[in-house]
Amino acid sequence: MAENDKSEGERESPSPLVHDLVVDAERGAADRLFNSDCAGLFLAPDDNTVENRKKLAGQLDSLLDGGLIRQISQSALPSGTGSNVPAFTTGQSGLIYIVSGGAFFTGKIDGKPIGGFASGLPLEAFDQLVIIHEFLHWEGIAGADSKGQKYTLPNGNKVKGSQGISKEVLKKCF
Amino acid sequence: MFLKLLAISMLVHACINTMDAAQLCVSVTDYADLPLSGASVTTLNLTTAEKHSSRTDRKGDVCLPSLPEGSYSVEVGLQGFMNVRYYPVRPAFPIKTKLSFRLPFAEITEGGLASESTISGTCRVGNKPAANALVCLVKAGSNPRCTTANHLGEYLLSVPPAVYELEVATAEKRKFKSKVDLSTPGSYPDLAIFPER
Numbered sequence: 001m002a003e004n005d006k007s008e009g010e011r012e013s014p015s016p017l018v019h020d021l022v023v024d025a026e027r028g029a030a031d032r033l034f035n036s037d038c039a040g041l042f043l044a045p046d047d048n049t050v051e052n053r054k055k056l057a058g059q060l061d062s063l064l065d066g067g068l069i070r071q072i073s074q075s076a077l078p079s080g081t082g083s084n085v086p087a088f089t090t091g092q093s094g095l096i097y098i099v100s101g102g103a104f105f106t107g108k109i110d111g112k113p114i115g116g117f118a119s120g121l122p123l124e125a126f127d128q129l130v131i132i133h134e135f136l137h138w139e140g141i142a143g144a145d146s147k148g149q150k151y152t153l154p155n156g157n158k159v160k161g162s163q164g165i166s167k168e169v170l171k172k173c174f
Numbered sequence: 175m176f177l178k179l180l181a182i183s184m185l186v187h188a189c190i191n192t193m194d195a196a197q198l199c200v201s202v203t204d205y206a207d208l209p210l211s212g213a214s215v216t217t218l219n220l221t222t223a224e225k226h227s228s229r230t231d232r233k234g235d236v237c238l239p240s241l242p243e244g245s246y247s248v249e250v251g252l253q254g255f256m257n258v259r260y261y262p263v264r265p266a267f268p269i270k271t272k273l274s275f276r277l278p279f280a281e282i283t284e285g286g287l288a289s290e291s292t293i294s295g296t297c298r299v300g301n302k303p304a305a306n307a308l309v310c311l312v313k314a315g316s317n318p319r320c321t322t323a324n325h326l327g328e329y330l331l332s333v334p335p336a337v338y339e340l341e342v343a344t345a346e347k348r349k350f351k352s353k354v355d356l357s358t359p360g361s362y363p364d365l366a367i368f369p370e371r
Contacts, residue, residue, distance in 0.1 A: 017208065067208065076205035078279050084286030090254020090279070095204070103287055112335065115358050116288030137284070144283030162285025163361070 018064070018071050021105060022098050025127035026064040029135070030057040032128060038173035040155035041132070042139060047154075060135055063096065068138075069131075072097040084109045087130050092140035096131075104130055117167045125174055132169045133162075195240035196265035202234045202250055202275045209234025210277060213252040220245045220262060241265050250275040291356035294330040295365035296323075297342055303327030304344040309367075311338040311354070342367050 032038045039053040063069050074083070077099065086103040089096045098104050103114055107123040118126050136142045142151045148161040159168045202213040213230045221244055230236045247261030255277035265271040293311070297304035309329040310320040313336055323329040335357050342350040350367055 017206075070204070070206055070208055072204070072206050076279070078281055081282050082286040084288070085282060085284060086287060088282045088284045090252075092253075094252075094254050095210075097206075109287060114287050115291070115335065116361060118287060119358055146283050146285040163288070166287075 017067065018069060018098070019100075019105070021127060022069060022071065023064065024124070025104075025131050026060065026069060028124065029128040029131035030060045032132065032173045033057040033060060035173065037155075038132070038169075041136060041153050041169065041172055042141060044154040060131070063135075063138065068094075069096045069098065071100050073100045074102065087134050089134045089137035091137075092143075093138065096134045096138055098130075117163055117170055121170075121174075129166060129169050129174065132173055133166050136165060136169075196243050196267050197237060197239050197270045198241055198246070198248070198263070198265040199235065199237040199270060199272045200230070200248065200250065200275065201272065202230050202252070202277060204255070204277060205279070207276075210252055210255070213250050213255075213275075213277070216249045216251075217241065217263075218247045218249070220247060243267060248273060250277065252277060254280055256280050288361065291335045291358070291362060292330065292332045293340075293354065293356060293362045293365055294328070295367060297327040297329065297344065297367045299344060299346070299348060299368065304342070304348075304367075307342050307344045307367075310341045311356075312341055313338050340367070 033042070033056050034053050036048055036053065039048055039056055042056055043052055084103065085099060087096065087098045103109050104127055107114060107126060113119070114121070114126065118129070121129070141153060142159070142165050143149065145162040145165055150158060150160045151165070152158050153168065155172070157168060159165050198217065200215045202210045202215070204210055209230070209232070211230050211232045211234055213234070214227060215230060215236050216225060216227045217238060218225050219242070226238060226241070228236045228238060243266050245262040245264050247259055248263050249257055249259040251257040256279070258275050258277055260273060263271065263273065297307040297309065303325070304323060304327045305325045307323040307327060307329070308320060309323055309331060310318045311331055311333050312318040319331055319333050321329050321331050333356060337353065337355050337357055340352050340354045354362070354365075356362060
């Protein structure tokens with residue numbers, strides 16, 4: 001059982017440019033990073049300390065507070081981007097974009113409930129999962145994942161593709 | 175006295191140079207009209223080929239205060255976005271030339287969530303892979319979705335979630351039929367099919 005050592009720190013007011021759901025999801029995701037199993041997706045075992053988990057959660061908070069987590073309309077995405085992409089990150093230390101009207105907000109893709117690993121997951125939990133997934137991209141722990149790319153996470157577990165990353169997040173953080 | 179004159183002369187020269195110089199300010203945003211900080215802004219003098227690079231600040235702005243008058247191309251880039259270039263740009267003293275760039279996203283290299291059901295597996299006859307077997311998912315009222323298994327008998331098919339009839343025909347005309355419930359979007363991996371012998 002992972003230790004849960006969450007301590008409430010002071011948080012700045014988040015960017016007013018994103019929907020409340022995004023703010024709630026980011027804050028909820030940051031709280032989950034206080035859990036050592038969840039933080040293990042980002043921190044090697046030796047680095048997975050209370051202090052580092054706190055820093056990690058603070059870093060995620062600062063992305064939202066600093067306007068690096070944004071919303072974007074589906075129409076602004078490159079042609080060919082599937083309607084099943086709820087969010088994406090422009091690269092390591094880049095920007096995280098949540099797609100307006102997408103699965104992050106509706107829990108549905110083309111009118112149908114999200115399937116696969118996320119089947120039956122409440123929207124609140126799904127949204128937090130998306131944020132943690134994107135934070136892995138932002139940290140550079142996982143790069144492109146649209147073609148089943150393989151990554152070894154700091155906890156030593158190997159994941160494959162976008163769904164592999166999300167399944168690991170689900171397993172360790174929820 | 176000579177030194178004083180030299181100093182005054184240098185000062186005047188410097189002032190003239192500054193006055194001759196044009197100012198170019200660049201603003202960079204994304205398609206949500208939010209500023210993009212850290213974007214590279216590169217000016218290229220089209221006559222002298224002299225390059226100058228800078229980066230946008232937190233507000234997505236950067237000003238290049240002392241460009242010699244001339245004709246330039248201005249290119250803006252940032253990881254995850256497509257580069258955008260304007261040319262020719264002719265900043266001229268005393269006007270402050272302002273350019274606004276709105277960067278489109280580069281290709282998104284992140285995978286999506288399951289919206290369809292994907293079935294995959296291997297067709298075998300006995301222990302042998304059924305290379306080139308025709309694998310189809312059939313549903314009344316819609317066209318069948320078919321694929322040909324590879325040399326190892328492996329296949330992969332994606333369909334809208336529903337209950338289907340899975341039909342396989344090997345190169346040797348052996349056939350197999352089975353009902354498969356793919357009504358929940360997601361992956362249905364490793365379904366081995368053994369057509370009748």
